[in-house]
Amino acid sequence: GADTCGGRAESLDTDHGGRDGAAPPTLAFPSLSTGVFQFDLHRAARVASVAICDFLEAHHDLDVRLLLVDFAPSAEQSEVLRLFSAAVSSELSRRRLPTDPRRFGVTAGDIVRLSCSTAPARPFAVVNAANRSLSGRGSGVNRAVHDACGRALEKATRALHRP
Numbered sequence: 001g002a003d004t005c006g007g008r009a010e011s012l013d014t015d016h017g018g019r020d021g022a023a024p025p026t027l028a029f030p031s032l033s034t035g036v037f038q039f040d041l042h043r044a045a046r047v048a049s050v051a052i053c054d055f056l057e058a059h060h061d062l063d064v065r066l067l068l069v070d071f072a073p074s075a076e077q078s079e080v081l082r083l084f085s086a087a088v089s090s091e092l093s094r095r096r097l098p099t100d101p102r103r104f105g106v107t108a109g110d111i112v113r114l115s116c117s118t119a120p121a122r123p124f125a126v127v128n129a130a131n132r133s134l135s136g137r138g139s140g141v142n143r144a145v146h147d148a149c150g151r152a153l154e155k156a157t158r159a160l161h162r163p
Contacts, residue, residue: 003050013129015113022084023065024063024064024065025063025065026064026065026066027064027065027066027067028067028068028069029046029066029067029068029069029111030068030069030070030071030111030140030141031045031068031070032044032046032048034080035071035140035141036140038151041079041080041083041105043085044084045083045084045086045087046087048084048087048088048092049084049087049088049090050091052066052088052091052104053088053092053095053097055093056092056097056103056104057097057112059094060095064103065102065104065105066100066103066104066105067083067104067105067106067107068080068084068104068105068106068107069106069107069108069109069110069111070106070107070108071108071109071111071140071141072108072111073108074108075107075108075156077108078106078108081107081108084106085106088104109142110144111141111145112144112145112148113148114145
């Protein structure tokens, strides 16, 4: 995987500060199912761009930043980030909404270790699809999140979702 965003994470730049001048809270998410499950990247980008823009439009007053993260070695090498950035830009333009790096960004790196010199605070939430068993036996982001959190995450999710 990539190192912990190295200095390549220009989209995490704190110069974009939140309402009080600090960086807004970040909700980090991966490109769901486009890795091991091989969901079509172009289709995923189109679907995600609509959902991202729907959220940004509906919650224009919410001080939060959406951040798409890919495990690629660098943003320049990530087809996922290129396609998703283009799709979101196109959708924002179609809706005549402003492009605002404080509201949406992309970066390459390890989604569970987004703390580095350009991102002093970790995301307040990491979003990922869960497998049916809510276990860490999967791969990709699911495995990384479970590895970072340990068995406590699996135990807590099972307690919430008892049959």
